[in-house]
Amino acid sequence: MEISELITKSASEQRKALLNKEVSASELVDAVYKKVESIDDKIGAYNSLTKEFAIETAKKVDEKIAKNEEIAPLAGIPLALKDNINLKSYPTTASSKILANFVSPYDATVTQKLKSNLIPIIGKANLDEFAMGSSNENSAFKIVRNPWNLNKVPGGSSGGSAAAVSAGEATVALGSDTGGSIRLPASFCGLVGLKPTYGRVSRYGLIAFASSLDQIGPITRTVEDAALLLNVIAGHDEKDSTSLNQTPPDFTKDLKNDLKGVKIGYIKELCSEGLADDVSSAVQKALETYKSLGAEIVEISLPLIKYSIAIYYIVATAEASSNLARFDGVKYGYRAKDVDTLYDMYVKTRAEGFGEEVKRRIMLGTYALSSGYYDAYYKKAQQVRRLVKNDFDNAFKKVDVLLSPTCPNTAFDIGSKIEDPLSMYLTDIATITANLAGIPAMSIPVGQDKDGMPIGIQLQADCLNECKLLNVAFKLEEAVQFNYKNSSMIAV
Ligand code: GLN
Numbered sequence: 001m002e003i004s005e006l007i008t009k010s011a012s013e014q015r016k017a018l019l020n021k022e023v024s025a026s027e028l029v030d031a032v033y034k035k036v037e038s039i040d041d042k043i044g045a046y047n048s049l050t051k052e053f054a055i056e057t058a059k060k061v062d063e064k065i066a067k068n069e070e071i072a073p074l075a076g077i078p079l080a081l082k083d084n085i086n087l088k089s090y091p092t093t094a095s096s097k098i099l100a101n102f103v104s105p106y107d108a109t110v111t112q113k114l115k116s117n118l119i120p121i122i123g124k125a126n127l128d129e130f131a132m133g134s135s136n137e138n139s140a141f142k143i144v145r146n147p148w149n150l151n152k153v154p155g156g157s158s159g160g161s162a163a164a165v166s167a168g169e170a171t172v173a174l175g176s177d178t179g180g181s182i183r184l185p186a187s188f189c190g191l192v193g194l195k196p197t198y199g200r201v202s203r204y205g206l207i208a209f210a211s212s213l214d215q216i217g218p219i220t221r222t223v224e225d226a227a228l229l230l231n232v233i234a235g236h237d238e239k240d241s242t243s244l245n246q247t248p249p250d251f252t253k254d255l256k257n258d259l260k261g262v263k264i265g266y267i268k269e270l271c272s273e274g275l276a277d278d279v280s281s282a283v284q285k286a287l288e289t290y291k292s293l294g295a296e297i298v299e300i301s302l303p304l305i306k307y308s309i310a311i312y313y314i315v316a317t318a319e320a321s322s323n324l325a326r327f328d329g330v331k332y333g334y335r336a337k338d339v340d341t342l343y344d345m346y347v348k349t350r351a352e353g354f355g356e357e358v359k360r361r362i363m364l365g366t367y368a369l370s371s372g373y374y375d376a377y378y379k380k381a382q383q384v385r386r387l388v389k390n391d392f393d394n395a396f397k398k399v400d401v402l403l404s405p406t407c408p409n410t411a412f413d414i415g416s417k418i419e420d421p422l423s424m425y426l427t428d429i430a431t432i433t434a435n436l437a438g439i440p441a442m443s444i445p446v447g448q449d450k451d452g453m454p455i456g457i458q459l460q461a462d463c464l465n466e467c468k469l470l471n472v473a474f475k476l477e478e479a480v481q482f483n484y485k486n487s488s489m490i491a492v
Contacts, residue, residue: 003031008168008490011077011225018065018076025061025076029054029120032078036122036169039489042150044142045164046123047083050090054078054120061118073228075118080170082161083124084131084207085216087111094207095139096129098327098334098353108205109240110174110216110233117232122170126160129355130324131181131209133157134427137418138357145414146188147489148453152411155185161219162189167489172229173219178209179312180406180431182217183443187406187456190445190484192473193219194226197463198438199244201230202237210319211242213312213435221484223444223474227251230466246464254471259293262472265300265399270430276409278449283405286446286457289479290403295472300395300402304388305433309425311388312432314368314381320358321365327353360421389437396462401472404430406443406456430458440466444473445482452486 006017007028017023033051040046061076081087084094086104088111093099107115114121128138136144136159144159146152147167154163158175162185165173175182177195186193194217201216208214218229234248264287271283287297329335329349336348354362368377395402407427417424434441440463443456457476461469485491 003027007031007035007171008485010222011074011171011220011228012222014077014171015073018061021065025058025065025120026055028076029058029078029122032122032169039167039492040169042145043147043163043167043169043489044126044144045080045160045167045169047093047095047126047141047160048091049123050087050121053087053090054122057118057120072117074172074232077119078122078171079114079119080123080125080161080164080173081111081121082127082158082173082175084127084176085111085174086205087121087124091124092207093124094130095127095141096354096358097140098349100140100334102333106205109202109237111205113232119232125158125164125173128157128159129358130207130320131157131176131178132320132357132361134180134184134424135417136160137414138355140355143414146411147487148190148411149451149488151413152453153188153414155188155411157181158219159185162186162191162193165189165191165219165221166484166487171221172225174216174233175219176206176214176216177435178213178316179435180428182219183406183431183441183456183458184427186219187443187445188411188454190454190482190487191219191221192223192226192442192444193217194230194442195434195440196230196234196466197244197440199242200248200440200466201233202240202243204237204239208323210316211323212319213316223470223477224252224255226442227255227470249467251466251470254467255474257471259290259295259472259475262295262401263298263399264290264295264472265298265395265402267305267402267404268299268301269303269305270404274408275405276449279405279408279410279455282447282455282457283403286403286476289476293475293479298399300399302391302395302433304384304391305429307384308388308433308436309429311381311385311436312428313364313425314377315385315436317361317365318368318378319365321362321369324358324362357421385436388433392437392439400461400468402460404458406430406458410449410453410455434460439463440469442469442473444477445484446476446480447482448486
């Protein structure tokens, strides 16, 4: 197989080629960089490349293979790392002007795990500034374009991670998901995206957006690759006080189980009104497929979903306003010039360093936390959040997995929602409840709309049930045989 073809394949297929010595890890990394050089000015997936690191890592893999030593399952597989996750000695910008010149002094825990598995990191992937957004138009540096159609958004906020995998500029990627930022871009770019159970993956070294919602997770071409990458990054970490002290299972172990007796609940509130026609038919088709695979289909009502956007935009902005207080021009990052007093320095640094959406969120969050409004907004939102979690707990007494579309629509045109934050926020209606409830959720591609854009189906399971989730996803993937290689840029 030509190497230009091999870089468009799944990690598992690339591993076979590595082990059979049809290709070396160095050649694979080199081919991916050639691809990046030839198309990334059109896509905008990367903020920066980490060539030295990737080349060195690939060499280590090749040495091991030459000596017939065992290599980790994803060793040598090119990965895109979202640019809000620290890689020591390389820039981490969160796509913000305020961190434009920041170089990470340490590795995130997930990055260390990538290193010990000898996974070459190709570069730092573009995102919405501080992971705030659904379209990747909020990056302070450049927008990201959808590799399926360059006039469409790739989804956000992990748009660079998804576009890189979809265009052949990486084989797998890590994103972060606070309200859907792994699943939405996966859905818009025809990929698999998985947000793990809250606490499953360490957040140490991830630039915090909303700490009670953030999770790092994989964006990949196949469900199996997602399970393999989750195997790499999951596990307890002393450096993150919210990390679960539980040994993770092998996430590939149940992939192929049959679905007889598995109960799948479609979420009534997300599967009926307001869906694009093609998305609605895709949901129906997915349900029929599951039925034919022996699963039992049940309707589940989650009436509190209608409050989820309101809850999320109070909790997330409140936490963000607190987390982003550290960017004050004193310790690191951008500092405004020509100021007379310390106060002026704070104000000017933040006014110049943050983009519009970030400022909007800091203001909303500060308001929600201010005395006099705290009880009415923040406390109330946390109380309703608990009720949402209760709804999920009850649902998971009846079913194993919940199904809905990942988003009511497919990828939209660049520029079409950016002036209207509320309509942008609504794209997250199906995804944010999983973060509020802390449960694992994933998006898998099932088809294309009339314009050829990918459609994603979301599956959600109870806390710590990733194995079941991956099994149910794997079976649908197997039945659907979605061709992720239809992305217009992958073969260029
Ligand atoms: N689109 C949502 C937001 O803008 C979710 C972002 C995310 O998951 N990081 O907050």
